[in-house]
Amino acid sequence: MNTTLNKRIKALGLILPPAPKPLGVYRxxxxxxxxxxxxxxxxxxxxxxxxxxxxxxxxDKDQGKNAxxxxxxxxxxxxxxxxxxxxxxxxxxxxxxxxxxxxxxxxHPYVINGFSELMVEVxxxxxxxxxxxxxxxxxPQNIAVEIEAQFLLDQ
Amino acid sequence: MNTTLNKRIKALGLILPPAPKPLGVYRxxxxxxxxxxxxxxxxxxxxxxxxxxxxxxxxDKDQGKNAxxxxxxxxxxxxxxxxxxxxxxxxxxxxxxxxxxxxxxxxHPYVINGFSELMVEVxxxxxxxxxxxxxxxxxPQNIAVEIEAQFLLDQ
Amino acid sequence: MNTTLNKRIKALGLILPPAPKPLGVYRxxxxxxxxxxxxxxxxxxxxxxxxxxxxxxxxDKDQGKNAxxxxxxxxxxxxxxxxxxxxxxxxxxxxxxxxxxxxxxxxHPYVINGFSELMVEVxxxxxxxxxxxxxxxxxPQNIAVEIEAQFLLDQ
Numbered sequence: 001m002n003t004t005l006n007k008r009i010k011a012l013g014l015i016l017p018p019a020p021k022p023l024g025v026y027r028x029x030x031x032x033x034x035x036x037x038x039x040x041x042x043x044x045x046x047x048x049x050x051x052x053x054x055x056x057x058x059x060d061k062d063q064g065k066n067a068x069x070x071x072x073x074x075x076x077x078x079x080x081x082x083x084x085x086x087x088x089x090x091x092x093x094x095x096x097x098x099x100x101x102x103x104x105x106x107x108h109p110y111v112i113n114g115f116s117e118l119m120v121e122v123x124x125x126x127x128x129x130x131x132x133x134x135x136x137x138x139x140p141q142n143i144a145v146e147i148e149a150q151f152l153l154d155q
Numbered sequence: 156m157n158t159t160l161n162k163r164i165k166a167l168g169l170i171l172p173p174a175p176k177p178l179g180v181y182r183x184x185x186x187x188x189x190x191x192x193x194x195x196x197x198x199x200x201x202x203x204x205x206x207x208x209x210x211x212x213x214x215d216k217d218q219g220k221n222a223x224x225x226x227x228x229x230x231x232x233x234x235x236x237x238x239x240x241x242x243x244x245x246x247x248x249x250x251x252x253x254x255x256x257x258x259x260x261x262x263h264p265y266v267i268n269g270f271s272e273l274m275v276e277v278x279x280x281x282x283x284x285x286x287x288x289x290x291x292x293x294x295p296q297n298i299a300v301e302i303e304a305q306f307l308l309d310q
Numbered sequence: 311m312n313t314t315l316n317k318r319i320k321a322l323g324l325i326l327p328p329a330p331k332p333l334g335v336y337r338x339x340x341x342x343x344x345x346x347x348x349x350x351x352x353x354x355x356x357x358x359x360x361x362x363x364x365x366x367x368x369x370d371k372d373q374g375k376n377a378x379x380x381x382x383x384x385x386x387x388x389x390x391x392x393x394x395x396x397x398x399x400x401x402x403x404x405x406x407x408x409x410x411x412x413x414x415x416x417x418h419p420y421v422i423n424g425f426s427e428l429m430v431e432v433x434x435x436x437x438x439x440x441x442x443x444x445x446x447x448x449x450p451q452n453i454a455v456e457i458e459a460q461f462l463l464d465q
Contacts, residue, residue, distance in 0.1 A: 142414075
């Protein structure tokens with residue numbers, strides 16, 4: 001378990017869902033050089049449930065934003081579970097925020113802020129904010145939000 | 156302001172829109188090592204307007220291509236405004252071109268060429284062309300095109 | 311032609327389609343440092359045909375998975391054709407699997423496994439599996455699947 005990150009998560013009182021098992025032929029994350037590439041994560045609630053539904057239809061923008069925060073908690077769980085405990089994350093480099101939105105939905109950035117605000121809580125204003133796109137598409141299992149991210153290691 | 160890039164833009168007679176302020180919790184661009192990661196940019200016309208509409212519906216493929224060129228001008232504005240003036244861009248590495256297309260639209264590459272042809276004008280045939288995907292999804296504020304890109308610095 | 315990769319492909323009895331010519335202003339792949347960035351590839355069958363159709367509508371999930379495998383064969387063809395023959399690929403770093411799915415389709419990871427399982431055959435269990443997202447959007451020419459990937463060179 002990644003100690004520094006885990007301490008920060010505990011200090012903030014964040015409750016992490018279980019790290020999801022891959023649904024296909026991929027790794028939860030891959031470290032190459034200074035970079036950590038994290039596979040697309042969904043909004044895991046517990047072993048058996050995810051936040052599902054189309055944002056702009058089944059879910060409103062605030063429910064979508066909450067789902068994006070849950071994706072952030074899921075990604076933190078993946079990091080503390082699967083990252084080599086000797087490695088420390090320095091910062092967020094790049095985020096691709098994918099919203100399961102209706103074709104008319106227009107507030108993808110508002111939704112993905114749920115993830116990005118959590119990254120600021122955990123990594124701080126300077127290191128928690130990276131480059132980002134926030135867009136709409138259809139997603140596996142009809143999950144509300146999926147996010148992939150690239151982090152930088154502290155070396 | 157980035158001098159070399161700015162001179163090239165002036166020499167070509169390009170008129171840049173204002174660099175957009177982030178609509179959410181992200182940076183316009185992030186430099187890490189030799190890489191510049193630019194957040195998803197839209198087709199900004201001026202402080203208050205963007206090119207909006209679904210390509211294949213509200214807009215035809217040539218209007219879409221023009222919107223992609225405007226995204227390129229917007230990205231250049233972001234680069235001259237936010238990139239450390241001591242850094243010089245060498246080349247385009249990778250482009251993700253996202254078209255706000257109707258489900259039946261099939262000419263995403265034609266549309267995104269509006270962006271890529273501008274990059275060739277500015278950076279040349281060799282350095283202006285990188286790897287690329289051009290695909291369709293729903294976009295924030297119903298903008299017609301959004302593009303994120305990764306550049307290499309000259310070091 | 312990339313010898314090591316080509317030998318492995320031959321040993322497996324894989325039949326590669328012709329490497330596709332870019333449909334727009336982009337390179338089939340770009341090498342920068344240790345990284346190979348491959349542009350979005352479609353499921354090429356021969357010079358004139360691609361696997362087309364919406365997965366979840368025109369095509370079922372197994373036909374979609376087969377299309378994703380064909381994208382993998384197309385990407386291998388692109389690699390053996392365009393990668394400098396002195397360079398050797400070590401591993402898959404990151405895959406973005408894009409399915410031309412109906413809005414209700416939910417099994418994007420199952421589909422993209424058609425690509426990822428091929429990468430395991432060619433590069434092995436350890437090096438063939440990287441980070442991944444598998445999501446749904448509209449695609450050029452109504453192709454069933456498009457995939458972009460980042461590989462690491464052996465240096």
